[in-house]
Amino acid sequence: MDLKRRPLIAGNWKMNGTSGGATVLVAGLSAAAPDISAELAVCPPFVHIESVRKAISVISLGAQDVSFHDDGAFTGEISASMLADMGCRYVIVGHSERRQHHAEQDQIIAAKASKAMQAGLIPIICVGETLAQRQTGQTEMIIELQLSGAVPRDATGKSIVIAYEPVWAIGTGQVATTAQIAEVHAQIRENLQKRLAEPDYLRIIYGGSVKPENASEILSLADVDGALVGGASLKAESFLAIAKAAV
Numbered sequence: 599m600d601l602k603r604r605p606l607i608a609g610n611w612k613m614n615g616t617s618g619g620a621t622v623l624v625a626g627l628s629a630a631a632p633d634i635s636a637e638l639a640v641c642p643p644f645v646h647i648e649s650v651r652k653a654i655s656v657i658s659l660g661a662q663d664v665s666f667h668d669d670g671a672f673t674g675e676i677s678a679s680m681l682a683d684m685g686c687r688y689v690i691v692g693h694s695e696r697r698q699h700h701a702e703q704d705q706i707i708a709a710k711a712s713k714a715m716q717a718g719l720i721p722i723i724c725v726g727e728t729l730a731q732r733q734t735g736q737t738e739m740i741i742e743l744q745l746s747g748a749v750p751r752d753a754t755g756k757s758i759v760i761a762y763e764p765v766w767a768i769g770t771g772q773v774a775t776t777a778q779i780a781e782v783h784a785q786i787r788e789n790l791q792k793r794l795a796e797p798d799y800l801r802i803i804y805g806g807s808v809k810p811e812n813a814s815e816i817l818s819l820a821d822v823d824g825a826l827v828g829g830a831s832l833k834a835e836s837f838l839a840i841a842k843a844a845v
């Protein structure tokens with residue numbers, strides 16, 4: 599394992615579960631975490647963060663979104679400082695479901711990532727192409743545009759994580775091939791190597807229908823430093839099986 603890039607296996611629980619179920623799940627994960635070499639993180643819905651926080655150990659806590667505003671009169675928003683105060687280490691920004699259903703664009707995502715960094719959180723910045731973009735040969739261009747628009751100018755290799763999530767592979771059971779994943783991860787590394795301070799620390803994780811059955815071949819790719827896991831993170835058994843595949 600490259601100590602500068604300890605693998606990160608992050609669970610995106612999305613809008614699922616009860617506080618009781620979240621507590622049971624994180625307690626089970628916490629019990630197993632000391633035997634796993636990768637860093638584990640869970641990103642519950644905002645309302646479950648407090649109960650998860652009480653039951654968590656060894657594992658990092660994260661959130662699924664953050665406001666680009668500072669604290670104040672912004673009804674319904676959750677600020678980066680609030681997440682830091684709740685013990686969060688990570689926050690997902692620019693997930694394709696937020697891009698799609700909430701019309702979030704790179705400028706907003708960069709602003710969210712900046713606020714996260716200012717509060718001492720590590721934003722997990724998601725990038726990825728749609729199926730139509732891949733089929734029309736635009737993947738490389740889309741990734742370049744998203745990196746230049748959504749990664750804050752003052753980000754460093756230590757202060758952010760990039761998640762490559764092809765939109766067509768999220769929640770669909772359709773996984774990108776290892777060749778496709780390797781190609782895009784290498785592109786992201788090359789792009790950010792030139793731009794970021796401390797580039798050797800940059801973790802680039804893959805997301806899109808990662809399961810116990812495909813985790814080892816994905817996680818063994820040279821430029822893949824972990825996974826962002828949706829559906830399979832909702833059960834301790836499958837999440838831990840994925841985490842164990844990261845060595």
Ligand code: PEP
Pocket residue numbers: 610763767768769770771805806807808826827828829830
């Ligand atoms: C995700 O939500 O980021 C994700 C990758 O979901 P799934 O693993 O279910 O495809």
